[in-house]
Amino acid sequence: MTPALKLGLMRILLINPLSGHFKFDAMSMPPLGILVVAAKLREEGHDVVFLDRNAILYGSLKCVGEPTPLLLSQVDRHVRQAMRQHQPQIVGITMMTCQMRDVRRISVLIRKMAGADTRIVLGGYHPTCEPSTVFRDIPEVDVIIRGQGEWAMAELAAGKPLLQIAGVSFRQRVAQPRIARLGDWVTGRIRPFDPSEIRHNLDSFWSKDRNLTVMPARDLIATDYYQREGDAIINYYYFHRPASIVTAQGCPKRCSFCASKLMESKLFFSPAQQMIEEVSHLVYDGGVTGLFFYDINFPVHRKRTEAFTTAMVEMGLADKVKWLACASADNLPYDLLPQMRRAGCVGLLFGFESASQRILDILNKDIDVNLHQKAVDACKANDIRPQSAFIVGVPGETEC
Incomplete structure (x- = not known):
């Protein structure tokens, strides 16, 4: 009853x-x-x-x-x-x-x-x-x-x-x-x-007072259900106990196809210290071994990325958890890639969308198509696996 x-x-x-x-x-x-x-x-x-x-x-x-x-x-x-x-x-x-x-x-x-x-x-x-x-x-x-x-x-x-x-x-x-x-x-x-x-109240995710922050109710899930031995489940990486995490909202770009501007109209970044606290909680209390950052453009905030990756190494978290994130080739901090790798980053997912500059312009990507190859080469040079999403059938596209 x-x-x-x-x-x-x-x-x-x-x-x-x-x-x-x-x-x-x-x-x-x-x-x-x-x-x-x-x-x-x-x-x-x-x-x-x-x-x-x-x-x-x-x-x-x-x-x-x-x-x-x-x-x-x-x-x-x-x-x-x-x-x-x-x-x-x-x-x-x-x-x-x-x-x-x-x-x-x-x-x-x-x-x-x-x-x-x-x-x-x-x-x-x-x-x-x-x-x-x-x-x-x-x-x-x-x-x-x-x-x-x-x-x-x-x-x-x-x-x-x-x-x-x-x-x-x-x-x-x-x-x-x-x-x-x-x-x-x-x-x-x-x-x-x-x-x-549309309601945008960022304090629902983050607050200056951490005690007021609403964190995901991860205790409601059966963690064992998300473990399948041998599956390439996160960008072709297998993690015994994976978790997702959000530490930012919004995106500075104006891509015409993206729904983020409806869901998240403003840019907001959780401080590096708060990121470390949540990662520590997931690792030490939840036994998490793999993280995927759902932030649309994780490394776009350079100072935050530098502070976060430094803390990951200094606190020993880089040895306990590997992580993947989304990024954009036009504002990727190339000089920070070695530090990101030392901090546990094993993959970056890019939204290249197309190899045609004309199609990228139609999509309002505001990027030089040549930067795609630069980003791929830089990731490979630092042992970070690059991945990309592509869009097929853009209005005006005549060939693959």
């Missing part, structure tokens, strides 16, 4: 859906964003349960290749069990484009079990960019939170009227008395969304 909560507090189920063909990358790293949402909700006193369907399918059930209907039904069983035992009043689902199919599956399952009493809330990159099509294609969804979701989700759970929550789009329905505080729901009308309402 679900324990009673204090008046005004809610039972909330958070779900990371299956990620389709991105399964190995998806399950190898705990989903940091939704774990920050979980931490914020728990900080407010709400009862939170978290399910990562990727970790269940590929970690717990040891799926290899495409999942069979039987395996998918076993993953669904975890959702049904959580719905029965937890009886959530809100189900929050994070979503990228590759997760659309599974979000549909989950939403139908949840709506059949819970009826209209449970609010289904989506967040993440895809709903942020395409709220109208999500409402159209997944009719079970009630609310979409655009941009960073932890503050808006906390306000929604606290009963703040939806019209007063920045960055929220919602499908209004007729309210039942016990959920009237979630908003005035009138069937069929979708509130027009103003992009300027």
